[in-house]
Amino acid sequence: MADLVTRAKWDKAARNFDLMAGGGAEARWKPFKQKLFANMQGRILFLALGTGLDIPTFPPGQDITAIDISPKMLAQAAPRIAAYDGTIRAEVMDVHEMTFAPDSFDQVFTSCTFCSVPRPVEGLKALLRVLKPGGELFMFEHTGSRYLPFKPMMDLMTVLSRRMGPDMNRTTVDNVRKAGFRITEVENVFLDVVKTIKAVKPQA
Numbered sequence: 002m003a004d005l006v007t008r009a010k011w012d013k014a015a016r017n018f019d020l021m022a023g024g025g026a027e028a029r030w031k032p033f034k035q036k037l038f039a040n041m042q043g044r045i046l047f048l049a050l051g052t053g054l055d056i057p058t059f060p061p062g063q064d065i066t067a068i069d070i071s072p073k074m075l076a077q078a079a080p081r082i083a084a085y086d087g088t089i090r091a092e093v094m095d096v097h098e099m100t101f102a103p104d105s106f107d108q109v110f111t112s113c114t115f116c117s118v119p120r121p122v123e124g125l126k127a128l129l130r131v132l133k134p135g136g137e138l139f140m141f142e143h144t145g146s147r148y149l150p151f152k153p154m155m156d157l158m159t160v161l162s163r164r165m166g167p168d169m170n171r172t173t174v175d176n177v178r179k180a181g182f183r184i185t186e187v188e189n190v191f192l193d194v195v196k197t198i199k200a201v202k203p204q205a
């Protein structure tokens with residue numbers, strides 16, 4: 002059944018999303034995202050395209066299938082999709098209910114998503130299903146910290162932040178492992194909070 006609560010939350014966030022997320026932090030993360038997205042090749046799924054803030058950091062010439070649960074986020078992405086020097090086919094779809102055949106993609110990319118997907122391990126298992134054996138997952142994520150004083154602060158912040166948007170305290174690296182991926186690289190971008198994660202779907 003469609004997750005109307007999550008859709009409504011992100012539809013509501015869409016109008017001000019670029020204002021909130023598109024400023025200083027985005028500029029700061031840009032080189033790290035560019036480096037991660039430079040790995041794009043083959044059949045690519047981009048999960049949670051949002052308003053398309055990441056599109057200017059994609060390498061040109063790719064053929065990308067993109068999904069997001071929120072039609073309003075994707076509507077905001079339309080001009081950035083049109084400006085991309087390659088192909089992006091964007092569809093409204095919940096990661097938990099993807100209609101793609103098993104083993105459809107060589108790679109999945111996503112950024113700042115598994116702070117938001119309501120059932121992260123289930124969502125990651127869904128990605129495993131649509132990736133080919135040996136297929137790669139590339140993530141740019143903010144997660145909870147393991148260290149004081151950040152851990153309790155982020156637990157507290159999450160009580161409020163999840164009402165309007167993301168959780169601040171997710172254990173995303175553990176979740177990737179729990180879903181059945183083999184982690185190949187974790188690189189901290191800011192403290193142990195913002196990071197890139199690379200993982201592989203094990204060969205059958």
Ligand SMILES: C[S@@+](CC[C@H](N)C(=O)[O-])C[C@H]1O[C@@H](n2cnc3c(N)ncnc32)[C@H](O)[C@@H]1O
Binds near residue numbers: 113
């Ligand atoms: C924090 S925003 C990030 C958007 C974009 N990746 C960026 O970095 O600008 C989180 C995105 O995840 C999407 N999302 C949340 N739950 C989802 C789900 N179950 N399936 C697909 N997309 C989802 C939201 O609609 C939103 O666009």
